[in-house]
Amino acid sequence: MSNLRIGTGIDVHPLVSGRPMFLACLNWPDETSGCEGHSDGDVAAHAACDAILSAAGMGDLGSVFGTSDPKWSGASGEDLLKEVASQVASAGWKIVNVSVQVIANSPKIGSRREEAQSAMSIALGGVPVSLAGTTTDGLGLTGRGEGVAAIASALLEAPQDR
Numbered sequence: 779m780s781n782l783r784i785g786t787g788i789d790v791h792p793l794v795s796g797r798p799m800f801l802a803c804l805n806w807p808d809e810t811s812g813c814e815g816h817s818d819g820d821v822a823a824h825a826a827c828d829a830i831l832s833a834a835g836m837g838d839l840g841s842v843f844g845t846s847d848p849k850w851s852g853a854s855g856e857d858l859l860k861e862v863a864s865q866v867a868s869a870g871w872k873i874v875n876v877s878v879q880v881i882a883n884s885p886k887i888g889s890r891r892e893e894a895q896s897a898m899s900i901a902l903g904g905v906p907v908s909l910a911g912t913t914t915d916g917l918g919l920t921g922r923g924e925g926v927a928a929i930a931s932a933l934l935e936a937p938q939d940r
């Protein structure tokens with residue numbers, strides 16, 4: 779039996795006018811609105827964390843960090859990726875790669891793709907990260923500009939005894 783495990787994660791945050799935009803471990807200073815949340819609202823990082831935890835069968839962001847835990851209030855996407863990478867590594871898992879797609883009208887991921895992929899990769903300890911962007915052609919909550927969504931997949935190599 780293969781010792782590879784895949785996991786999926788999805789995240790959505792509402793957009794709020796005047797809040798700074800943090801996405802894929804980068805600040806996007808040209809954006810006039812940003813994601814609301816208990817943390818910095820980085821949907822790409824959060825979806826990636828959930829995908830990694832899911833692949834390892836270690837729960838999800840809510841169960842690991844708790845949305846009410848003040849320790850993680852205002853936590854950056856980078857902080858959460860580092861903590862998740864550390865927790866799965868402690869349990870013997872190796873992250874093979876992570877793929878994330880952002881669903882939003884703005885910002886355009888392609889303009890800073892390399893920089894964002896590199897920032898997320900560094901947070902995960904050098905794991906390859908691929909980042910894509912898409913829109914919903916004006917449909918739904920992302921199309922109306924009410925929020926930003928992200929979906930992620932992660933591939934992990936299980937510990938030898940799994």
Ligand SMILES: [Zn+2]
Pocket residue numbers: 789790791815819820821824
């Ligand atoms: Zn989130």
